[in-house]
Amino acid sequence: MRTPTSIDVPEAFAASYGGQGADARAWLAGLPRLGGDLLERWDLRPEGPAGHGVASLVLPVPRADGTPAALKLQQPAASSQQPAASSQQPAASSQQPAPAASCWKGSKPPATRAL
Structure with a gap:
């Protein structure tokens, strides 16, 4: 059995983002596991400290x-969880929205900085 992977969330990001309300704090609480799950799913490993913005x-x-x-x-925005007006597929109410995550690829990662 595999040991679950989790990521470290910088304290400065957690303190700043957590001030945005209960939904933000709930998302932050699940962020270590979400990040670990995505690392495993996409066969990635962290290399270096996390960066963050707002x-x-x-x-x-x-x-x-x-x-x-x-x-x-x-964190997915409420507006991004609604189907597009032109979409012909109905939204499934029992479906969880996909986590907002992306994997950038290139010769050099974009610059990030802590705010």
Whole structure:
């Protein structure tokens, strides 16, 4: 059985983002596990300290083949969880929204800084 992976959330990010209300604090509470789950799903490993801005956490992560990448985690906005007006598919009420995360790939990760 695999040991669950989790990520470290910088205290400065948690303190700043957690001040945005109960939803933000709940998202932060699940962030270590969410980040770990995504690292495992995409076969990534953190390499270096996490960076952050006002609303997202960014982990430098080389891909399995060594290509530099970054995993960005951001709480989904309520407006992004609604289907587009032009969408022909109805929203499934029992479905959880997909986590806001992306994996950047390129020769050099974008600059990040702590605010």
